[in-house]
Amino acid sequence: MKTKPLFIVISAPSGCGKSTLIDMLLQQYFDIEYSISCTTRAPRGEEEDGLDYHFKTKERFEELVAQDAFLEYACVHGNYYGTLREPIEDALAHGSSVILDIDVQGAAKVRERVRALPDTDPMKIGYVDIFITPPSMEELRDRLVGRGTDSAAEIEKRLANAEGEMEKAGEYMFQVTNDDLGMAYRRLCDLIDALSGRM
Numbered sequence: 001m002k003t004k005p006l007f008i009v010i011s012a013p014s015g016c017g018k019s020t021l022i023d024m025l026l027q028q029y030f031d032i033e034y035s036i037s038c039t040t041r042a043p044r045g046e047e048e049d050g051l052d053y054h055f056k057t058k059e060r061f062e063e064l065v066a067q068d069a070f071l072e073y074a075c076v077h078g079n080y081y082g083t084l085r086e087p088i089e090d091a092l093a094h095g096s097s098v099i100l101d102i103d104v105q106g107a108a109k110v111r112e113r114v115r116a117l118p119d120t121d122p123m124k125i126g127y128v129d130i131f132i133t134p135p136s137m138e139e140l141r142d143r144l145v146g147r148g149t150d151s152a153a154e155i156e157k158r159l160a161n162a163e164g165e166m167e168k169a170g171e172y173m174f175q176v177t178n179d180d181l182g183m184a185y186r187r188l189c190d191l192i193d194a195l196s197g198r199m
């Protein structure tokens with residue numbers, strides 16, 4: 001079935017289950033490509049270079065900024081994160097959809113850029129942004145602690161950031177609450193199916 005290539009931007013405070021939801025989508029929708037971001041933060045747990053992130057030194061990251069390689073970049077929790085422009089343009093040109101997992105600052109920059117594009121640009125045609133919310137801040141804290149990948153200080157920093165990120169939720173076209181993983185996933189699939197013309 002021929003479907004419309006989507007340019008999907010997803011944001012959420014860390015610990016909202018966003019990565020899990022995105023992994024589930026990628027396993028079901030083979031025509032959606034994940035945009036692998038560059039970051040200056042150190043790999044966590046099982047993360048692999050070139051798969052989860054392109055891990056870069058600060059110097060290399062700054063070179064890429066100077067070369068205008070990024071569609072957007074931002075400093076999140078004290079590290080740089082950036083979305084490379086070329087893989088997204090290539091994927092959309094080949095008829096695939098692309099999914100970006102970026103923070104609220106990055107999403108705001110992408111939104112602004114897309115708005116300024118001509119109506120015929122594939123990024124503008126396929127654009128959709130979605131904010132995943134936690135059921136509550138208490139639940140978010142429990143999930144971050146349970147994940148066991150971040151120090152206590154890191155968790156406090158992420159929770160403080162989450163408050164600010166939640167204030168931006170209204171800027172997104174859609175919001176999905178991850179109260180129940182299966183239900184949140186179903187809502188995401190319904191959105192993608194409707195927007196890409198799968199149903």
Ligand code: 5GP
Pocket residue numbers: 011012013014037038041072073074076077081082083101102103104105106107
């Ligand atoms: P983490 O360190 O937990 O993998 O990611 C921290 C935050 O950085 C998350 O909110 C994630 O969405 C965001 N992030 C990951 N890649 C990018 C990117 O390329 N650009 C921006 N602006 N944020 C990103």
